Amino acid sequence: MLPIDPAKKNSFQNTICDGDLVIVYERHDVMKAVKVCDGLELQNRFDVFKHSDWIGKPFGSRVLSNKGGFVYLLAPTPELWTLVLSHRTQILYIADISFVISYLEIIPGCVVLESGTGSGSLTTSLARAVAPTGHVYTFDFHEQRVASAREDFGRIGLSSFVTVDIRDIQGEGFPDEFCGTADSVFLDLPQPWLAIPSAGNMLKQDGILCSFSPCIEQVQRSCESLKTHFTDIRTFEVLLRTYEVREGRMNCGGDNEGASVGSRPSKRRLPCSSAGSNGKETKGGSVMARPCGETRGHTGYLTFARLKCL
Ligand SMILES: C[S@@+](CC[C@H](N)C(=O)[O-])C[C@H]1O[C@@H](n2cnc3c(N)ncnc32)[C@H](O)[C@@H]1O
Numbered sequence: 001m002l003p004i005d006p007a008k009k010n011s012f013q014n015t016i017c018d019g020d021l022v023i024v025y026e027r028h029d030v031m032k033a034v035k036v037c038d039g040l041e042l043q044n045r046f047d048v049f050k051h052s053d054w055i056g057k058p059f060g061s062r063v064l065s066n067k068g069g070f071v072y073l074l075a076p077t078p079e080l081w082t083l084v085l086s087h088r089t090q091i092l093y094i095a096d097i098s099f100v101i102s103y104l105e106i107i108p109g110c111v112v113l114e115s116g117t118g119s120g121s122l123t124t125s126l127a128r129a130v131a132p133t134g135h136v137y138t139f140d141f142h143e144q145r146v147a148s149a150r151e152d153f154g155r156i157g158l159s160s161f162v163t164v165d166i167r168d169i170q171g172e173g174f175p176d177e178f179c180g181t182a183d184s185v186f187l188d189l190p191q192p193w194l195a196i197p198s199a200g201n202m203l204k205q206d207g208i209l210c211s212f213s214p215c216i217e218q219v220q221r222s223c224e225s226l227k228t229h230f231t232d233i234r235t236f237e238v239l240l241r242t243y244e245v246r247e248g249r250m251n252c253g254g255d256n257e258g259a260s261v262g263s264r265p266s267k268r269r270l271p272c273s274s275a276g277s278n279g280k281e282t283k284g285g286s287v288m289a290r291p292c293g294e295t296r297g298h299t300g301y302l303t304f305a306r307l308k309c310l
Pocket of ligand 1: 089090091092115116117118119120121122123139140141142145167168169170171188189190
């Protein structure tokens with residue numbers, strides 16, 4: 001998906017301009033965010049790339065260096081931004097983020113309150129989900145994190161959809177001006193139960209709250225606090241398992257006995273008999289699927305609850 005053009009809230013920006021942020025993609029695990037600046041060059045381990053060659057090209061273009069090396073210039077979507085942003089805190093990753101957006105039923109036009117902002121990983125996805133007519137108000141008590149997040153939202157063109165402010169949400173709650181205005185509230189705080197009563201006051205009737213906590217003890221205390229004003233209280237843990245799928249030659253000799261989960265797929269072949277369930281036979285080979293070594297384990301628990309109707 002292309003970035004939203006901040007100058008024209010309802011349209012997408014197609015071409016790369018001087019001053020834009022692009023994600024320079026070498027491989028799925030080698031990417032970096034670069035601000036395009038006429039006159040500057042990018043040097044990677046293969047080559048030197050002139051920024052001036054990038055200006056006017058559509059996002060997604062493959063650009064060449066003088067020596068024939070290439071990189072892709074991708075739009076700074078929330079999905080890619082989450083992978084390249086500088087980690088000032090623990091962050092939410094795409095599996096939790098997508099679950100949060102779906103279960104909070106966030107659509108364009110929604111008003112969402114969030115705390116803490118942290119590195120802004122979730123905030124960027126929230127902002128894109130509410131655009132072009134909704135808004136995210138996000139709060140963190142850490143001054144420097146707020147300043148850095150504000151700068152990042154500007155760099156990726158989301159400033160019109162996010163307001164970030166300094167506030168101790170556990171101590172003071174959300175500002176009174178948001179009372180009864182929020183479609184959803186998201187909390188990623190060390191003691192979320194302290195902010196839950198205020199979050200309840202901010203929600204519209206039928207509004208939904210989500211709290212992310214790494215420890216089950218935090219979940220237990222939050223659920224206790226939620227019982228008073230919330231219903232449909234549910235906790236989930238999202239575990240993501242990535243598979244590598246590739247074509248290879250079948251080997252029925254079983255030379256892969258003992259191969260551990262996480263080793264390279266070329267070290268392990270599916271036995272012929274199981275090709276039907278995990279793999280499809282192809283001419284002279286088969287399609288093999290196995291879990292990648294980099295499978296991410298526990299990140300945290302997501303507790304959702306809906307405000308009780310009066
Ligand atoms: C784990 S980070 C949030 C990460 C964020 N969800 C992301 O995806 O990038 C938690 C944040 O909560 C903030 N925080 C902790 N206590 C707070 C409080 N009482 N009021 C506001 N923010 C607070 C911290 O400063 C920190 O930035």
